[in-house]
Amino acid sequence: MRNNWWKKAVIYQVYPKSFCDSNADGIGDLNGIKSKLPYLKELGVDAIWLSPIYLSPQVDNGYDVQDYYKIDPMFGTNEEMYALIERAHEMGIKVIMDFVANHTSDQAYWFQESRKSRTNPYSDYYIWRDAGPNGEAPNNWGSNFGGSAWTWDETRQQYYLHYYASEQPDLNWENPKVRQAIYDVMKFWKEKGVDGWRLDVITSISKDTNFPDNPQPLTTSNQQNGPRMHEFLHELNKNVFTPYDMMTVGEAPASKAADASLLVDPKREELDMVFTFEHMHIDRKENDINGRWALQKPNFVELKSTLSEWQKQLRDRGWNALYFENHDRARVISRWGNDTKYRYESATAFATVLHGLQGTPFIYQGEEIGMTNADYSLADYDDIELKGNYQFFVKEQKTISEADFLKAVGKVSRDHARTPMQWNVSKNAGFSEATPWLKVNSNYKEINVDADRLSTKSIFKYYQKLIQLRHREEILTKGSYELLLADHPSLFVYRRKLKDKTWLVVANLTDTTQTFNVSEFIKGDYKFILKNYAKPESSPALRPFEAYIIEY
Structure with a gap:
């Protein structure tokens, strides 16, 4: 157990x-x-x-x-x-x-050996492909840091795949020796006392080995949740996570609530939790060519809908990992808030x-x-993603102005x-x-x-x-969840219930006062479990970013 x-x-x-x-x-x-x-x-x-x-x-x-x-x-x-x-x-x-299981550094011993020839013991540790007829990349896949996901290697005379920087070649999980090497590392750290793993972009480890083009060049739409992903995760679990009783939370960029249980249902023996990106995209323009730098006003109706769907879909079929920052x-x-007055x-x-x-x-x-x-200022930033995207979107593609890009940078x-x-x-x-x-x-x-x-x-x-x-409070871990006021653009209100105990969680996510009458939801007495304003408002309203939990 x-x-x-x-x-x-x-x-x-x-x-x-x-x-x-x-x-x-x-x-x-x-x-x-x-x-x-x-x-x-x-x-x-x-x-x-x-x-x-x-x-x-x-x-x-x-x-x-x-x-x-x-x-x-x-x-x-x-x-x-x-x-x-x-x-x-x-x-x-x-x-x-x-743990970074999808890729290594190009300075790793495995890669340094792999690039030497097509026949050495590490030759198949990474994903190598021949150039096209005119020397072009094997397909049109994009790197998350901008540009192509393929880089030409002069020594080996082939392209290698990298979902991130060219200095981060992707491992070939189709090779059982690679998988065993990963298990060995994890067992080493378990012996040193480590209690669990956060698994970086773990849902990217399986690749579609047919390498189909993406509908839009230099994007990443065909590059998540590959055909053997669940098989690889189950094998990881059986070799390391379960026998060594290690907690796991996997970064799963493309995961949706509807299919998340396939990753975290205990019966499937894969992961304990996953980090979804879905709720963090409520201020991003959908399908915009400029990706994360195409911003809009945060849509709190969408935030509530997404988080609530994850609560519903994983109820009794897995467990949520909850975060806003990392x-x-x-x-x-x-x-999304007010970092000065409020x-x-x-x-x-x-x-x-x-x-x-x-x-x-x-x-x-x-x-x-x-x-x-x-x-x-732009010169103060260090991040390789920002620099690569600035070069790609602003300088090369010219799909976003420098002013708009820097405005987005200041936010995200x-x-x-x-x-x-x-x-x-x-x-x-x-x-x-x-x-x-x-x-x-x-x-x-x-x-x-x-x-x-x-x-x-x-x-x-x-x-x-x-x-x-x-x-x-067991109500937080075991209680049911019910979203209220689903369509309200500013208020996040939900109910947690366990046996004869009921909590109402209330928050105004804006810097303007919102009309809210708690008596519409609660008949009779109640008590505050927690609140972020010292004194309750006498009128039926929620002050800027007012939040509380009440029991009734």
Whole structure:
């Protein structure tokens, strides 16, 4: 019988490069994380998920792995990782590692060997194809970072496939030796005490080996959920996840609620949870050539519909992973909320909505103090995706103006999540004594851990209460879910029910007062379980970003 500890857990994502620098080199590290475990214990989280810390050239901030067995010296040593795991366990905190199984770095030994010839032992570890009649790429598939998904290799005289940067060649999961190599790495880290895995773009591991063209050149529509995906995931589960009792959450970019149970239904023995992208696209123009940079006003009716459909489809057939922020997502209050006048209110409103749902909530570092997007100029950004897309869409394709692109970047660039953690008012926000690898957000003197915990409107303390509710109240993990006011453009209202207990979760997701009369939903007495305004409004209304949970 597996231990499903994660169903009552709250997991905190650490982006190691930006969390805490212990050796004054401008880069966060493992000893820095270890020094902050008491802070995470105080917050109340059950586990930490570490973004990749393996040896890497850092072309894509560690998602280009050179050696899965070795910790990158910028973060520390293997022994320091083992010590971090041991200390976390002593404090009752589990450790989740990020695993990149779809691709490696082009500097990995496997790839360096693979490119040497078509007959060596590693020749079939990656996806190689001959050029077309005129030297062209094998098909019109696109990279998620812009341009073609194929790069010509002079040494081997073939193209190799890469869904991301050309320095991130995709592994060939059709090769059983590749799969076994992956299992061996996971078993190694399990022996060191790791409790589970976040699996990067895991639904991309199977490719359609017929390599059909995409309807639109240099897009990615035929490149997800390949024909052997479920087979590979089941095999992973049988070889590693179940026998070693490891929690798994897979990044599943193309997953929809209707088919998500195929990935997470326990009877199928694949994954425990998946991260969907669906609810994070409510401010993206559908099918626009400029992808994530084509923005619109957030559609909260769509947000409610999507999250509710996931609640419905996975009820008794799997488990939800709940998030608004991670290392790939900008700060939600800057993106959909109000990060100035109503920063506390919007941070706690979005948190209330998310943590009231059935599933495992994930908190991204800084989310618990209401960190915001940075006020950067183009030169301040570091992200390879942004730079590649700028070159492709603005300079080459000319499908979006530079002004519109930069406006979108200010809302959704991944670097907004990667700015150094803001601990206090000291130099570089207390993150490092040296110049940080990425510029600190200029608002760190107003927004930091020390200031927030002393504030009468502390986001940290609100998160503590949400986490305590998750641990204490079975209604959150087992209760039914019912969406109310489905078509209201501004209010997110839903009901959770378990036995004779009923909760109403209410949030105004706008900065304008909305008419709302709780007596239309509740007859008789009720009590507040949690609220983000000190005093209830006397009139039937919800103030800007007002949120609460009531029991009746």
